[in-house]
Amino acid sequence: MRGFRAGRAIAAGALALAAVLGAGGWAADTQTPLTGPPPGSAAWTADTSLGLPLPDPATAAPGRVASFFAELTRQQQDALAARHPLVVGNLDGAPVELRYRANALALAAERARELALAADPARTPQDHAAARTRAERYRTLLEGGRQVLAFDPRGRGQVAEVYGDLAAARRTAVIVPGSDIDLLDFDRTADPYGTPAGMARALYEATGRQTAVIAWAGYTTPVGLGLDAATEDLARAGADRLSRLLDGLAAATRPRTPPTLYCHSYGSVVCGLARPTPARASGVVVLGSPGMGVGSAAELDPDVPLWATARNGSDWIGDVPKVRLLGLGHGADPTAPGFGARPLPATGSHGHTGYFAPGTASLAAYAAVALGRA
Structure with missing residues (x-):
């Protein structure tokens, strides 16, 4: 009986996989999940411009992040966003409006980088096309006062x-x-x-x-x-x-x-x-x-x-x-x-x-x- 149940389990598992694959075709490019802190976190944690340690994006809880920003002036917040837009823009617990401003800066910088890649003669035509596509996506996200809460180009x-x-x-x-x-x-x-x-x-x-x-x-x-x-x-x-x-x-x-x-x-x-x-x-x-x-x-x-x-x-x-x-x-x-x-x-x-x-x-x-x- 135990063998029969095991056989049924294996058959059901195989059926589940076959049904998923058969519904739309096999996708062989297995994805690696993006985990860990935002890009630019090393430069952020090394920043001593305020004379106090910045919360580590890899370990600081969102509540700690919120408390840290609550103690800063608007000018100090904006200065951090300007220096580290990809960190501030993705930092859960940071003020929402500050994240919007940081992500607008990050999108503009990434768009300029992609446009430069699209014009780089050392790149392939496929590279140029991919860079133009991403630059256009960034342009649309910058238009019309869109409120971008998170942006990670990786x-x-x-x-x-x-x-x-x-x-x-x-x-x-x-x-x-x-x-x-x-x-x-x-x-x-x-x-x-x-x-x-x-x-x-x-x-x-x-x-x-x-x-x-x-x-x-x-x-x-x-x-x-x-x-x-x-x-x-x-x-x-x-x-x-x-x-x-x-x-x-x-x-x-x-x-x-x-x-x-x-x-x-x-x-x-x-x-x-x-x-x-x-x-x-x-x-x-x-x-x-x-x-x-x-x-x-x-x-x-x-x-x-x-x-x-x-x-x-x-x-x-x-x-x-x-x-x-x-x-x-x-x-x-x-x-x-x-x-x-x-x-x-x-x-x-x-x-x-x-x-x-x-x-x-x-x-x-x-x-x-x-x-x-x-």
Whole structure:
């Protein structure tokens, strides 16, 4: 009997992998998660210009960072942002408005660097094209007073953008995206509601602009459908970064209520593994979920409400078995009655990325949750 059960487990694990790979094709380029402190941290910690040690980005808790900046004058804060824009712009716990200013400086500097690479005769035509693409992305992020909360050009790049006023909004929300999202795919015109920026804009408008929404592309996501998408390594690294983001928001903005998390696809694994507490989140909403890395809602904090969006009939994620065996798969289906999540409707939505489309029952429900009316 034991051998039979082991055989069933192996078969189920193989089925989970085959289903994930078969849904969209094999992706062989396994990703290495971006971890650790922001770029430029060594120069930051060596800076003695203020006559006092600066908090180490690798070890200082966001609360410590917030206390440090609270003791500085506006001129001292701006001087640090000018000297270390990539550190200040990514430092959870630093004042939000200061991070916006720092990231604008970092984006401008990186755009100039990419334009220089695009004109470098020693580079290949492919290098030139890639540099022009990134320079154009940086240009768009610098336009129109966009509020960039985080910007890291390393690897595929990471970014977070705020819609609304984090300081004044009564309630806040964070969009946690799934696979194939990075700096270049953070906000695209094709499939807009499949991107964190498109989801955030839709939610912001659906709440009557009463909720400040963060579009967070702040972790290394899987590319395509392969082992990265079928396993939890990237999600675990993302969960650590998400937890730090939430701690930083609490320290820097002191919100009336913590944010509600909206976790799409693989992002729901990130949210599940983060196991948010009431101090970090006022609720979690999952949509297009392959599982949350847990067997049921009972494994999560009972004081953080969990909602699961009904899966529409054209969402391919429904073809992925909800198992978690031999390191493959992400656990039980959050939409199943026995999982323990509160149900949300999906009427009017289409496909894997259509849940935030205007006019859908799902977006209306998300707005109600964000406003505390669910």
